Structure formats: C-alpha cells, structure tokens
Amino acid sequence: MKLSTRGRYGVKAMFELALNYGSEPLSIKTISEKQNISEYYLEQLFGSLRKAGLVKSIRGAQGGYVLSRPPSEITVGDILDVLEGPIEISECIDDEDNCSRIEYCATRLLWIKIRDSVNQVTHSITLEDMVNDYKSMNIITSIKRGE
Amino acid sequence: MKLSTRGRYGVKAMFELALNYGSEPLSIKTISEKQNISEYYLEQLFGSLRKAGLVKSIRGAQGGYVLSRPPSEITVGDILDVLEGPIEISECIDDEDNCSRIEYCATRLLWIKIRDSVNQVTHSITLEDMVNDYKSMNIITSIKRGE
DNA sequence: TTCAAAGTTGACAAAAATAGTCTGCTATGA
DNA sequence: TCATAGCAGACTATTTTTGTCAACTTTGAA
Ligand code: FES
Ligand code: FES
Numbered sequence: 001m002k003l004s005t006r007g008r009y010g011v012k013a014m015f016e017l018a019l020n021y022g023s024e025p026l027s028i029k030t031i032s033e034k035q036n037i038s039e040y041y042l043e044q045l046f047g048s049l050r051k052a053g054l055v056k057s058i059r060g061a062q063g064g065y066v067l068s069r070p071p072s073e074i075t076v077g078d079i080l081d082v083l084e085g086p087i088e089i090s091e092c093i094d095d096e097d098n099c100s101r102i103e104y105c106a107t108r109l110l111w112i113k114i115r116d117s118v119n120q121v122t123h124s125i126t127l128e129d130m131v132n133d134y135k136s137m138n139i140i141t142s143i144k145r146g147e
Numbered sequence: 148m149k150l151s152t153r154g155r156y157g158v159k160a161m162f163e164l165a166l167n168y169g170s171e172p173l174s175i176k177t178i179s180e181k182q183n184i185s186e187y188y189l190e191q192l193f194g195s196l197r198k199a200g201l202v203k204s205i206r207g208a209q210g211g212y213v214l215s216r217p218p219s220e221i222t223v224g225d226i227l228d229v230l231e232g233p234i235e236i237s238e239c240i241d242d243e244d245n246c247s248r249i250e251y252c253a254t255r256l257l258w259i260k261i262r263d264s265v266n267q268v269t270h271s272i273t274l275e276d277m278v279n280d281y282k283s284m285n286i287i288t289s290i291k292r293g294e
Numbered sequence: 295t296t297c298a299a300a301g302t303t304g305a306c307a308a309a310a311a312t313a314g315t316c317t318g319c320t321a322t323g324a
Numbered sequence: 325t326c327a328t329a330g331c332a333g334a335c336t337a338t339t340t341t342t343g344t345c346a347a348c349t350t351t352g353a354a
Contacts (some may be wrong), residue, residue, distance in 0.1 A: 001231050001265065003148055004341065008254070015253050027300065041343050047302075060351030061299045076257060084148050104288070106162050106281040107155070110223060110272060117268040118148065121261055134253040141251070152313065174329060188314055194331070207322030208328045 003084065009037045010045050010083040011076055017055065018071040018127035019134075025064030045083060052082040071131060077122030087115045150231065156184050157192050157230040158223055164202065165218040165274035166281075172211030192230060199229040218278060224269035234262045 012035045020026050028046060032039040046065060049055045056068045067074060159182045167173050175193060179186040193212060196202045203215045214221060 001148065001150055001154070001227070001234050003258070003261075005343090006341080007148070008258075011254055011257065029300085038343060040345070043301080043303095044343085050301095057301060058351095059299095059301050059349085061297095061353060063300050063351075065301090080148070087148050104281075104284065106277055107158055109280055110158065110277065111150070113272070114150075114265060114268055117264050118261060121264040125257060125260070130253055130257065133256055134251075137251065151311085176329080185314060187316070190330075190332095191314085197331095204330055205322095206320085206328090206330050208324060208326090210322075210329050212330090 003080075005041075006045060006083040007080050009035070009042065010049065010079050013037070013042060013045065014049070014054070014067070014074070014079050014127060015130055015134075017065060017067050018074075018131050021067055021071050024062070025058045025066045027064040030064070048082050049079070052078075054078060054082065067127070071127035074127045075123045076125045076127070076130070077119060080122055087118060150227075152188075153192060153230040154227050156182070156189065157196065157226050160184070160189060160192065161196070161201070161214070161221070161226050161274060162277055162281075164212060164214050165221075165278050168214055168218050171209070172205045172213045174211040177211070195229050196226070199225075201225060201229065214274070218274035221274045222270045223272045223274070223277075224266060227269055234265060 013031050016031050016034055017026060028039055028042050031037070032042050046055060046057075050057055050065075053068055054074060055065045057063070057065055160178050163178050163181055164173060175186055175189050178184070179189050193202060193204075197204055197212075200215055201221060202212045204210070204212055
C-alpha cells in the first residue's frame, strides 16, 4: 500500500501555496521549480484541484494559483481525496462474487476500519498545521546550530 | 490509495485457514473455490506467506496449508506486510531531490503519521478477531430472520 | 492595442506495477 | 506406485502511473 506521486506531489504543491498564503499567486512554473516536479505534470494535478474547488487560478501575466480557502480550512485528506480518489479497498458492487453478500463478508469490516483510520488522520491535519510544524522545525534547527 | 489484490486475496485466504484452524489442511484448490480466486495466483501468494513463516505446507495427498500459529497470534498487518510490502510512502533516499533534506521536509512527518495509523489498525486486528466478528454476524443475521 | 505570460484542455506515450497463466518439477501419503 | 498437492519460476496481458507535448484561451501590463 502506497501513495502515488499524484498525492505526494499534490500535497507538496499545496503546502507551497499555504506557505505563500496572503501574498501574490504562485505560478505552476515557480512551484515546479521549488518542489522539483514536472511543470506539465503539475498542470494536470492543478486541473483536478481547481475543479474540486481547492485552489483558484488567476490568469494573465503575473497570474498563478492561490488557495481558495485559508490553510486552516484545507485538510490533507481533502487533497488526497481529490488526487488519489477516495480509498477504495474493494468493489462491493459485483453481485456475482461471494464478496457481494455484505452481511456475510468477513473482510469488509476490516477494510472499513483501515479506511476510516486513514481518513481520520488525513482529515484532521490541515495545511496550517503543516506550515506550523515546518516553521517550528526550522526554529529548532536554528537553535541547534547555535544561531 | 488502495490495497492490491495480493493483500485482499491473501487476507481472505488466511481467513479461510483461520476458520478451519485445528482441522485438516486446506488445499489451494479448496481455498480458490471458496473465495473464487485463481488457483495459480493463490499459489504465488502462498509461496510468499510460507517463506514468511505465516503458514506451513503439508505435501502429498490430502495435503494443503495450515496456519503456523494460532489465529490469535497472526495479525492482518503481518499478512499485509508480506504481500503488499511495508508501507513506503516516499523514497527518502535519493540525495538529489530536495526531499532528501529530512530536517526540512514538510511532508515527511505527515507520511509517517499516516503509515503509523494504518500499521496500528492492521497490527491490532488478529485473524481470531475476524473469525469472532464473522461468527457474531451470522448469529445476528439468524436472529433477525427469526430463527 | 498588442504582446507575452500564464492557465486550459486533451491527446499521446513510456514505464512500471499488477494480475494472472502456464509448464514442468518434487514430495509424499494412501 | 500413483494420484494429489505443493514448489518454482518464466511468461504474458492488462492496467495504472507518470509523465510529455502541442494547440488554444485568457488577461494584465507596457
Ligand atoms: S463486500 Fe466488499 S469487501 Fe466484502
Ligand atoms: S524526506 Fe522523505 S518525504 Fe520528505
């Protein structure tokens, strides 16, 4: 079980926007350089994020992207849901395999528990939390250096 | 984020063995029929499970597989670790991308939290738990039917 | 007004992972 | 001794992931 690059890149890109929140928009190009992600690939991801209403685009010269809500109101789960899709462990649709008899399915409850656990974690961490963590990390590192 | 068929099939197969624990060994063929999984594919999975020491094989006529420990001592996490590999969110090795500067990495802490959460859930649920859940489900269903 | 920066869209494709199949083999209990 | 069942590993097909690219649209700024 792993996160694809869509999720990983997406969170990193959104983190950049969160760091920059309140200032001028960030262009795809800028973000792609900062996080070392393909510009073209990022465009795809931002297409999804925009459709989902997580970011707003500002066209024209000096345009770019901004968060459509404050970082405190966007969770990592919101981003991952858009880019990775909701966690689908099993189909639960096909009526032919024996897994469709939900009442008797031994594993269904298990998948639900795993999914809920991940959702609980990802939806409880906001971009603001990440920015705060990041800033305290930097302060601690500075202190360690004796600055 | 999703579980591959390896993990899903593997847990289902191990659940069958747990249901059958204490009785005669179950052959790949039997399991493949009960859970409707390709016989050849299951062989692959059981190869891994055997090497990991989760199951024992009994060769020859009337042979098959049995759990090598009681169901209460095998967690779902044990199975998933073998079949899906441990949860690798990011590489954290390549020194060239900016993600390698772990002290400054904004997302690393996040991936760790997600991973730990999944591990905590999967490693706390044993095959015995699943069997118990399954049995209570059946009882409840029977009562609802007025039996 | 013109131009260049920047977003938008959708097609395309390489690469990797997943899922599944098959063949020939070995071991062993009945 | 032979049918049953596991063992090993090559092989293939399919899907998903991970990008790339080109043509087009919008719009702020000079
Ligand atoms: S009913 Fe969907 S996992 Fe069993
Ligand atoms: S250092 Fe591995 S995720 Fe950043």
